[in-house]
Amino acid sequence: MSVFLIIISLFLLAFSALLVWQVLEQRKMIKQMLESEDISDTHQDPELVLTLRVRDPIALAKRESRTGRVLADRLPVMTRKMVYQEVMKELERELDERDIEVDMHIEYR
Structure with missing residues (x-):
């Protein structure tokens, strides 16, 4: 049972890391798009x-x-x-x- 919980925990950790990586990539992409279009980041x-x-x-x-x-x-x-x-x-x-x-x-x- 504990092995199963460890495997699930590792899977959730990997999935969380993937989501964080995607958010960081999206922020980079948005920043690049704003810079290429000369749009200020301030709203x-x-x-x-x-x-x-x-x-x-x-x-x-x-x-x-x-x-x-x-x-x-x-x-x-x-x-x-x-x-x-x-x-x-x-x-x-x-x-x-x-x-x-x-x-x-x-x-x-």
Whole structure:
């Protein structure tokens, strides 16, 4: 039984060594391809984006403004747009007060 385990262990060791060798060869090949194509190895980090979603814009409009109470039931799409525009204005004012430069836009999905 122990001979069988030793043989299996040696087989797994050889297989692991083969996999390590293949990974090293692939890295060499990728490096050579990048050098031959004059592509730099450095990559840019992904851009971080902050997404804000008002959970219940209709309720917010009704709670915060008199016109929101009137328009919310009759024109819900327009009310949502107005709520997002107002939230964006308030955030912009707050961030300007704190000297934080941002690019803000509303994205319709």
